[in-house]
Amino acid sequence: MNISANPSYKILVVDDDLDVNTTFALLLEFDGHDVQTAYTGEAALAMLEKSRFDLIITEYWLPQMKGDDLAALVKQQWPDQPIIMATANIEDLNRDVYPIAGVDCLLNKPFSMSQLREAMIWVVDRYAESRQHGRSHIMTPSDRLEKPDSIHNAPSGNSKL
Numbered sequence: 080m081n082i083s084a085n086p087s088y089k090i091l092v093v094d095d096d097l098d099v100n101t102t103f104a105l106l107l108e109f110d111g112h113d114v115q116t117a118y119t120g121e122a123a124l125a126m127l128e129k130s131r132f133d134l135i136i137t138e139y140w141l142p143q144m145k146g147d148d149l150a151a152l153v154k155q156q157w158p159d160q161p162i163i164m165a166t167a168n169i170e171d172l173n174r175d176v177y178p179i180a181g182v183d184c185l186l187n188k189p190f191s192m193s194q195l196r197e198a199m200i201w202v203v204d205r206y207a208e209s210r211q212h213g214r215s216h217i218m219t220p221s222d223r224l225e226k227p228d229s230i231h232n233a234p235s236g237n238s239k240l
């Protein structure tokens with residue numbers, strides 16, 4: 080059932096926490112998206128070899144291969160792959176490498192479902208626009224800072240992920 084006016088995407092969610100993966104999948108499927116999950120960066124790469132996704136949503140703190148390493152490997156192979164990274168400990172990320180190479184949008188947990196929807200549309204639309212104009216999508220550091228303000232901090236009172 081798609082109760083949202085938003086477009087439907089094929090999404091790969093990568094998180095080593097079974098509860099988070101299940102919650103993401105259920106919420107996104109309820110919005111009408113086709114969702115697959117992976118628990119490691121290596122599993123996500125194997126899935127990408129077999130299938131294309133409109134969007135990848137990955138946790139930063141993955142075992143063995145961190146989310147930024149996954150994003151970098153994905154962008155080497157599929158440079159036009161939109162990637163959203165989520166993390167609960169944004170302050171622990173290395174500020175010297177922000178914005179994180181390969182990551183199109185960074186969400187700080189907890190965030191609301193409306194913030195996730197807004198980030199998804201923003202990231203996917205940016206790639207769609209560049210494809211329509213027949214050029215590869217190359218984001219500069221200043222491009223990554225144009226994210227909608229509400230993505231950075233979830234307003235109180237909304238359901239959080």
